[in-house]
Each structure stands twice: as C-alpha cells, then as structure tokens.
Amino acid sequence: MFETLLVIFIGLVGGIAVGLQAQIAGSMGxxxxxAAGSLIVHLGGAVASLALLIFRSGENISEWRHLPWYMLGSGVLGLVLYLTLSQTIPKLGATSAITLVVVGQLAVGMVIDHFGLFEADVRSIDFQRIGAVAMLMAGAYLLLR
Known part of the structure; x- marks a missing residue:
C-alpha cells in the first residue's frame, strides 16, 4: 500500500513539474x-541529468549504443512539447494549454498501452478505460470553454 501511495505521489510531483515548466516555457518562449528557450531548458536538464548520473555512479550509460533509434531520438519530442507550449500558453493560458497536452497524452497513452508499443506492457482498451477517458475529456471540454 505504501509503495502504491509513493508512486502516486511521484506521479503528482511529475505533473506539478510539467505544469510549472509549461508556464515558464511559455513565458520564456x-x-x-x-528555439532559444528550448535550448536553455534542455541545457539545464542536461546539466541536472549529468549531476544525477554522476551521483548514481553512471548507472548503465555505457549501454547507450544498444538502444533503438527511437530512444536515442526521443529528445526531439521534448523540443516539440516545448515549442507547442511556447505557442499555446500565450494564446490560450496555462490551464487550456496544459489541458490540451494532457488530452494528447491520454490519447497516445491509450494507444501505447493497447498495442504494447515501445516495450510497454499491454493494457487493452476496455469500456471502463473508455469511460474514464470520456469523463476526463468532458472535464477538458469544460475547462476549454
């Protein structure tokens, strides 16, 4: 039970980080x-990652050569997210922009889970998951009105 609560807490911290970064990215952009703001964000992330990697004794960084191409190129997705936020936040506000990001995450998450893409465990789409997403989409709709 404690482990589940800890994982939920970690997920919420990640959501808070995305929400804070979204507004900061929009303002900086x-x-x-x-592109300039994205460079600053990613350089800061690279420095923080390097410090954490040193603290963790390098983890398994020497195995990077064995990663599939899509893992090596996934940093481009961070650029897409950053550029998206730098365009949507000034025009729609943080709540609407983040809502759109979350809706996009839900849609791609369902597809990834259903087909087990990118080494994910398969979690088939069922009526309960569809209902949950429908409720979240309804909430998103109300926020965007």
Whole structure:
C-alpha cells in the first residue's frame, strides 16, 4: 500500500513539474523565442541529468549504443512539447494549454498501452478505460470553454 501511495505521489510531483515548466516555457518562449528557450531548458536538464548520473555512479550509460533509434531520438519530442507550449500558453493560458497536452497524452497513452508499443506492457482498451477517458475529456471540454 505504501509503495502504491509513493508512486502516486511521484506521479503528482511529475505533473506539478510539467505544469510549472509549461508556464515558464511559455513565458520564456514569448521573450526570447521558442528555439532559444528550448535550448536553455534542455541545457539545464542536461546539466541536472549529468549531476544525477554522476551521483548514481553512471548507472548503465555505457549501454547507450544498444538502444533503438527511437530512444536515442526521443529528445526531439521534448523540443516539440516545448515549442507547442511556447505557442499555446500565450494564446490560450496555462490551464487550456496544459489541458490540451494532457488530452494528447491520454490519447497516445491509450494507444501505447493497447498495442504494447515501445516495450510497454499491454493494457487493452476496455469500456471502463473508455469511460474514464470520456469523463476526463468532458472535464477538458469544460475547462476549454
């Protein structure tokens, strides 16, 4: 039970981080441009990741050569997210922009789970999951109105 609560807490912390970064990214993109802001964000993340990697004794970094191409290129998705936020937040506000990101995450998450893409465990789409997503989409709709 404690482990489940800890994982839920970690997920919420991640959501808070995304929410904070979204607004910061939107503001920064408006001031210096999307690509320039993305570079700053990613350089800061690279420095923090390097520090954590050193602290964790390198983990398994030497195995990077054996990763599939899509894993090596996944940083591009961070750029897409950043550029998306730098365009949507100034025009729609943080709540609407983050809502759209969450709806997109739900849609792709369902597809990834259903087909077991990218080494994910298969979690088939069923009526309960469809209902849950429908309720979240209804909430998103109310937020975007």
């Amino acid at each position: 408006g001031r210096i441009g999307g």
